[in-house]
Amino acid sequence: xxxxxxxxxxxxxxxxxxxxxxxxxxxxxxxxxxxxxxxxxxxxxxxxxxxxxxxxxxxxxxxxxxxxxxxxxxxxxxxxxxxxxxxxxxxxxxxxxxxxxxxxxxxxxxxxxxxxxxxxxxxxxxxxxxxxxxxxxxxxxxxxxxxxxxxxxxxxxxxxxxxxxxxxxxxxxxxxxxxxxxxxxxxxxxxxxxxxxxxxxxxxxxxxxxxxxxxxxxxxxxxxxxxxxxxxxxxxxxxxxxxxxxxxxxxxxxxxxxxxxxxxxxxxxxxxxxxxxxxxxxxxxxxxxxxxxxxxxxxxxxxxxxxxxxxxxxxxxxxxxxxxxxxxxxxxxxxxxxxxxxxxxxxxxxxxxxxxxxxxxxxxxxxxxxxxxxxxxxxxxxxxxxxxxxxxxxxxxxxxxxxxxxxxxxxxxxxxxxxxxxxxxxxxxxxxxxxxxxxxxxxxxxxxxxxxxxxxxxxxxxxxxxxxxxxxxxxxxxxxxxxxxxxxxxxxxxxxxxxxxxxxxxxxxxxxxxxxxxxxxxxxxxxxxxxxxxxxxxxxxxxxxxxxxxxxxxxxxxxxxxxxxxxxxxxxxxxxxxxxxxxxxxxxxxxxxxxxxxxxxxxxxxxxxxxxxxxxxxxxxxxxxxxxxxxxxxxxxxxxxxxxxxxxxxxxxxxxxxxxxxxxxxxxxxxxxxxxxxxxxxxxxxxxxxxxxxxxxxxxxxxxxxxxxxxxxxxxxxxxxxxxxxxxxxxxxxxxxxxxxxxxxxxxxxxxxxxxxxxxxxxxxxxxxxxxxxxxxxxxxxxxxxxxxxxxxxxxxxxxxxxxx
DNA sequence: GCGGACTGCTTACCT
DNA sequence: ACAGGTAAGCAGTCCGCG
Numbered sequence: 001x002x003x004x005x006x007x008x009x010x011x012x013x014x015x016x017x018x019x020x021x022x023x024x025x026x027x028x029x030x031x032x033x034x035x036x037x038x039x040x041x042x043x044x045x046x047x048x049x050x051x052x053x054x055x056x057x058x059x060x061x062x063x064x065x066x067x068x069x070x071x072x073x074x075x076x077x078x079x080x081x082x083x084x085x086x087x088x089x090x091x092x093x094x095x096x097x098x099x100x101x102x103x104x105x106x107x108x109x110x111x112x113x114x115x116x117x118x119x120x121x122x123x124x125x126x127x128x129x130x131x132x133x134x135x136x137x138x139x140x141x142x143x144x145x146x147x148x149x150x151x152x153x154x155x156x157x158x159x160x161x162x163x164x165x166x167x168x169x170x171x172x173x174x175x176x177x178x179x180x181x182x183x184x185x186x187x188x189x190x191x192x193x194x195x196x197x198x199x200x201x202x203x204x205x206x207x208x209x210x211x212x213x214x215x216x217x218x219x220x221x222x223x224x225x226x227x228x229x230x231x232x233x234x235x236x237x238x239x240x241x242x243x244x245x246x247x248x249x250x251x252x253x254x255x256x257x258x259x260x261x262x263x264x265x266x267x268x269x270x271x272x273x274x275x276x277x278x279x280x281x282x283x284x285x286x287x288x289x290x291x292x293x294x295x296x297x298x299x300x301x302x303x304x305x306x307x308x309x310x311x312x313x314x315x316x317x318x319x320x321x322x323x324x325x326x327x328x329x330x331x332x333x334x335x336x337x338x339x340x341x342x343x344x345x346x347x348x349x350x351x352x353x354x355x356x357x358x359x360x361x362x363x364x365x366x367x368x369x370x371x372x373x374x375x376x377x378x379x380x381x382x383x384x385x386x387x388x389x390x391x392x393x394x395x396x397x398x399x400x401x402x403x404x405x406x407x408x409x410x411x412x413x414x415x416x417x418x419x420x421x422x423x424x425x426x427x428x429x430x431x432x433x434x435x436x437x438x439x440x441x442x443x444x445x446x447x448x449x450x451x452x453x454x455x456x457x458x459x460x461x462x463x464x465x466x467x468x469x470x471x472x473x474x475x476x477x478x479x480x481x482x483x484x485x486x487x488x489x490x491x492x493x494x495x496x497x498x499x500x501x502x503x504x505x506x507x508x509x510x511x512x513x514x515x516x517x518x519x520x521x522x523x524x525x526x527x528x529x530x531x532x533x534x535x536x537x538x539x540x541x542x543x544x545x546x547x548x549x550x551x552x553x554x555x556x557x558x559x560x561x562x563x564x565x566x567x568x569x570x571x572x573x574x575x576x577x578x579x580x581x582x583x584x585x586x587x588x589x590x591x592x593x594x595x596x597x598x599x600x601x602x603x604x605x606x607x608x609x610x611x612x613x614x615x616x617x618x619x620x621x622x623x624x625x626x627x628x629x630x631x632x633x634x635x636x637x638x639x640x641x642x643x644x645x646x647x648x649x650x651x652x653x654x655x656x657x658x659x660x661x662x663x664x665x666x667x668x669x670x671x672x673x674x675x676x677x678x679x680x681x682x683x684x685x686x687x688x689x690x691x692x693x694x695x696x697x698x699x700x701x702x703x704x705x706x707x708x709x710x711x712x713x714x715x716x717x718x719x720x721x722x723x724x725x726x727x728x729x730x731x732x733x734x735x736x737x738x739x740x741x742x743x744x745x746x747x748x749x750x751x752x753x754x755x756x757x758x759x760x761x762x763x764x765x766x767x768x769x770x771x772x773x774x775x776x777x778x779x780x781x782x783x784x785x786x787x788x789x790x791x792x793x794x795x796x797x798x799x800x801x802x803x804x805x
Numbered sequence: 806g807c808g809g810a811c812t813g814c815t816t817a818c819c820t
Numbered sequence: 821a822c823a824g825g826t827a828a829g830c831a832g833t834c835c836g837c838g
């Protein structure tokens with residue numbers, strides 16, 4: 001027996017003589033594999049009568065296409081079931097693939113639970129080890145006898161980013177015909193593999209042909225002993241394309257450590273490729289995840305845009321995809337393609353360096369492999385951690401809801417409170433907000449599906465929510481338990497982070513920062529998870545109570561602020577905008593101190609910032625003559641103390657408005673907020689209108705972008721963007737139907753839809769549309785506030801309205 | 806036949 | 821395919837209107 005220590009990197013399982021063997025990838029001095037034969041698949045069954053259930057289950061045997069699945073053993077297991085202790089039957093079988101075969105037969109004896117947890121993940125849960133933990137194993141050869149966590153691992157994985165270029169004379173490349181022409185890589189070394197002469201590029205290695213290039217790429221992976229492969233969209237494009245090309249060249253795509261290729265597994269909406277013996281991460285999936293949770297904001301998730309957003313600089317090289325084949329065929333310009341290809345790989349690598357640390361922390365925290373975490377949705381991450389902790393606490397993991405229970409979604413839960421602002425320009429505002437309002441409510445009131453007490457059965461010791469639901473104070477629910485762990489951990493990480501603040505480039509700072517981000521992502525997802533119709537720990541009552549308490553506390557703050565003499569200008573969910581009037585920062589801070597003393601433990605109202613000036617605009621349709629001056633919610637602009645403008649909700653932050661309208665709105669806002677100059681604002685607008693009339697506006701400033709979520713035939717209402725695509729198709733032009741559509745409103749036609757043309761096909765533009773439906777509505781919101789009429793802006797010195805025609 | 810009021814569909818935003 | 825709250829545009833429909 002030998003003892004080894006290493007960092008756990010990955011886990012899966014293989015089958016040996018019909019038995020599952022867990023395979024762990026570890027890294028100590030080297031990267032190596034270990035096996036554990038001692039773990040068996042199991043699930044639980046809840047039965048009415050233990051004795052009878054045992055008898056029924058022990059005899060279960062299913063034959064399916066020559067494959068036999070039997071129940072190997074049945075044991076009793078005491079667990080917490082929906083908040084109460086209960087004895088269930090633990091059914092052990094021979095192979096994970098037998099579980100689905102046994103399911104329907106077993107269901108005859110009782111209700112089946114925990115039958116859909118992947119084998120290797122179950123192993124990690126039960127052994128209480130996580131990827132990126134430092135583990136100690138007792139072993140004989142490569143066989144593990146015992147394993148435990150001894151600390152946190154710190155590893156540097158040998159990473160290599162790659163990218164392929166394909167020949168595409170007909171637009172989209174077709175793997176059955178079009179060869180791969182270049183493979184670029186960036187790791188410890190970087191370069192480009194290809195098979196045509198590229199002059200003067202010392203980073204290019206020329207081989208005999210496509211087959212040799214693919215072989216050389218695989219050889220490179222072996223030579224460099226790559227542990228982590230990074231790609232961008234590589235799971236759906238590069239790898240499958242390479243595989244098909246390899247087959248057509250009569251070779252195998254030997255990218256795996258075992259000489260094999262990769263397997264694609266579908267996870268939710270995503271396809272994820274798994275390479276044996278290496279970790280493959282498709283950074284596109286990570287980028288999209290960051291977009292969905294709101295951590296980044298790009299209109300599209302192309303490598304170029306994602307790179308700019310995350311790395312914070314523009315990607316060096318850019319060529320049009322349609323150009324690729326031309327550059328390849330042109331010996332003079334082939335160098336450009338090689339440069340571009342290399343730049344893609346290098347950028348992918350840089351992107352990985354930035355965003356992988358957070359994924360690694362998520363993997364560590366949730367106890368699931370990188371493979372499981374990359375491409376997982378926020379709710380899946382929440383669930384991974386809940387399942388692990390639930391199982392540790394001997395609590396039965398609830399099943400995913402079946403389709404019938406998805407009827408949960410029917411009646412929406414009442415959400416947050418948003419106060420109607422009065423339109424106008426304000427001086428001296430203070431913005432206050434609750435840090436993590438919903439998470440702190442869930443923790444403070446023990447909100448959980450199984451701490452809920454049924455009506456009429458409430459005990460003494462309860463929290464009664466404003467929504468009328470009672471939650472036990474005594475037994476702690478798993479949801480608040482795990483959430484509290486996350487919040488506490490994050491508080492500690494942030495404290496530690498402050499110690500490293502002066503060295504933001506240090507590995508310590510970076511790791512702590514990534515961890516803090518990961519914890520934040522998780523904490524913010526719990527409320528949504530409670531109300532997500534397909535979650536295992538769904539609880540309408542807990543979700544409803546979260547928002548009800550949220551409304552309660554924010555309204556409470558409103559009352560107190562008013563009583564303290566502030567004008568409460570606006571509120572949304574967890575924030576308050578106070579008009580200071582004659583008061584100053586001192587009074588705001590005193591107010592915060594006072595209210596925070598009255599708030600329960602985890603809840604805290606914080607100062608977000610002071611703003612010398614702010615604008616709230618009128619809601620469309622509520623005219624100025626209307627005495628109420630109703631403002632629009634979720635639309636405002638603030639000028640901070642450093643002269644920076646913070647804008648929310650305005651047309652200019654939306655991608656479905658033209659650049660000309662957005663730029664003009666921004667210019668007006670700046671003139672008003674920074675200089676307080678109506679005159680300047682007015683002149684800007686007049687100038688832009690003039691340019692439009694004279695046909696001087698650039699086409700790209702007129703493009704309106706909208707995303708089509710479904711194919712054009714599926715729309716019942718033909719909106720301009722749908723009409724534009726249809727018109728292009730009628731001309732025989734191939735257009736990607738789903739995705740971001742850019743269109744321009746032209747002169748021909750009556751309705752807006754008739755006038756819309758895809759941006760690349762538009763030959764003219766309708767100045768009146770851009771004036772009346774883009775610039776003026778965007779700008780009048782702000783200038784209308786100052787007593788301007790549309791005509792003041794439309795008429796220039798030289799022209800009268802009559803002259804327009 | 807046309808304009809205004811209204812509804813419904815749709816997208817993108819805010820917290 | 822984590823929640824709800826909100827603004828807004830355009831298409832389409834209904835209705836009045838000699």
